[in-house]
Amino acid sequence: MTSEYSAHHLQVLEGLEAVRKRPGMYIGSNGSPGLMHCLWEIIDNSVDEAVGGNGSTIDVVLRDDGSVEVRDRGRGIPVDVEPRTGLTGVEVVFTKLHAGGKFGGGSYAASGGLHGVGASVVNALSERLDVEVDRGGKTYAMSFHRGEPGTFADDGEARPDAPFTPFSDGSELRVIGKAPKGVTGTRVRYWADKQIFTKDAEFQLEDLRTRARQTAFLIPGLGLAITDERHDEPIETMFKYDGGLSEFVEYLATDAPVTDTWRVQGEGTFTETVPVLQPNGSMVATEVERTCHVDIAMRWGTGYDTTTRSFVNIISTPKGGTHQQGFEQELLKQMRSEIDKNSRRLKVGNDKVEKDDVLAGLTAVLNVTLPEPQFEGQTKEVLGTPAVRAIVAQVLRKDLQSRFTSTKRDDKTQVTQLLDKIVAEMKARVSARAHKETQRRKNALESSSLPNKLVDCRSNDVEQSELFIVEGDSALGTAKFARNSEFQALLPIRGKILNVQKASVSDMLSNAECAAIIQTVGAGSGRTFDLTQARYGKVILMSDADVDGAHIRTLLLTLFYRYMRPLVEAGRVYAAVPPLHRVIVMNPGSKPNETIYTYSEAELHKLLAKLTKANKRWQEPIQRYKGLGEMDAEQLASTTMDRGGRLLRRVRLEDVEAAGRVFELLMGNDVPPRREFIIESSDRLSREAIDA
Structure with a gap:
């Protein structure tokens, strides 16, 4: 450390250097979650193509050499030269931060990728990345080593430690074959950099399946195939659903239904001022009109747990945002209004319904689609676009009011059952609070309210009891x-x-x-x-x-x-x-017999085979415990209750x-x-x- 601090102490990290120096800023961590986030970035690019109607299948393959490959049948990454940089579209996408087709240029109506850093970040954090593009009847290819384009001298199967030669004068997008007529698509295979990620970081198959299943629900008709080749036998899973959000809700809900699955769809418009890229390269603040599509599926069940999944352009927002705020606030407002109208029948009294009462037993999936949404951070966990709150509320209000005033018998029955459930939840909460207050006021000399048949212990140490x-x-x-x-x-x-x-x-x-x-x-x-x-x-x-x-x-x-x-x-x-069995091994002479307990049939047969081999005899018949009452206190203590010898699951x-x-x-x-x-x-x- 020195007291001197001047301009020559400042470092400027250019391009992908910043990603390798501070990977957590872009992918959250350098463990398994960060590794999975990189994979989501590549998959989401293929999903954005599918949302636009380009391609109906996406394949993800976890290979046994540590690499992962993502294949789609989208339009293929552009292979022509981008005029401002002089580089092909493939190289721009994988080497330039904040570059892509999702900045309002008309290539995507709505997409999950917004910042143009996804593919380039994955490339920067990969020891090797290979991309192949089918487009215009040809198959193009390019390789990268930690973000730098060049060629690998592969001897047989591709591997990240093959000799690498970076391009010196100019980059080359190789043509490696012919693509069938009319066939387009992109294949990306990469090896995560061991210098960046921790030793225990690995692709989580269950997390990948969960995300793939979720995406298949959100895009009806899209097939996602997951193949894990890291085992002796490949594990293959295919996800494809045609029911959309309604089917997603039925999958998530585990309790008996109080209502059917209600589907709410609509849209609204709003204006916002955003910088728009001009043909000459300058950015000009322009007022644009946006359209936000809202799709909600929800149902209430007999349980009290709340399961809510919210999405923006198919991207999960686990921490919510303005869309979820609008949904929950309007849901509470409409339910309060309807309960007030039926207060006499429901015997509500002076108590107010709260948000938790309305959300109890609710399973809901909310997806909004809009151009260029504002997220908080690259990890896109929270939606920040303010106008979405009002649009979601407006769409939900219109649907619920229509449902509440419906004259159909089925609608009336479901609304009545739902209001009864919400009021019951409110009364249970109020009663529990009153009971808790009563318990607090009890003084220590009052009698215990514990069951008579409880045989309590003496210790007050909760951790040990x-x-x-x-x-x-x-x-x-x-x-x-x-x-x-x-x-x-x-x-x-x-x-x-x-x-x-x-x-x-x-x-x-x-x-x-x-x-x-x-x-x-x-x-x-x-x-x-x-x-x-x-x-x-x-x-x-x-x-x-x-x-x-x-x-x-x-x-x-x-x-x-x-x-x-x-x-x-x-x-x-x-x-x-x-234990299931008690085996008494008979020892010769005056040596006391040995008692051995076994806990399964397989363990018993193994023990008897071992005793036979050792020429030891045992008492017949072997005792088989059919109930705890067949044991005496000493046996029950030593096998099941004493901390020194028991087994617990x-x-x-x-x-x-x-x-x-x-x-x-x-x-x-x-x-x-x-x-x-x-x-x-x-x-x-x-x-x-x-x-x-």
């Missing part, structure tokens, strides 16, 4: 003697609890077993659940190791998933793993949407999909595994 939910009174009797009463509490349940996936909230709360569990955990339920108020650090489901025990465990998990999900998300729900919620679909399939109201699943999966079940 454990709640065992035990199946049946017989297991409870044994567990009382097996537990450590300092930090282990027991709550018995009688048989199979209510299937809350099918039942309403009121039915769930009036069910004695469900109410006892929620009361014991002490953190509320649904939207009012407060994880910080949970009385136990771990909740452990301890059921018998048979079919009925598995069913009870599934019913309990359904309750926790639907009404106490933050507990599952925090990794605080576990399933106990009691943590219940994870890594994919909430997938988990929701599984719960709805296995536990929901819709029977035909469940029957089909059982029939199709029957060959996966071993008859010997059925405990009957």
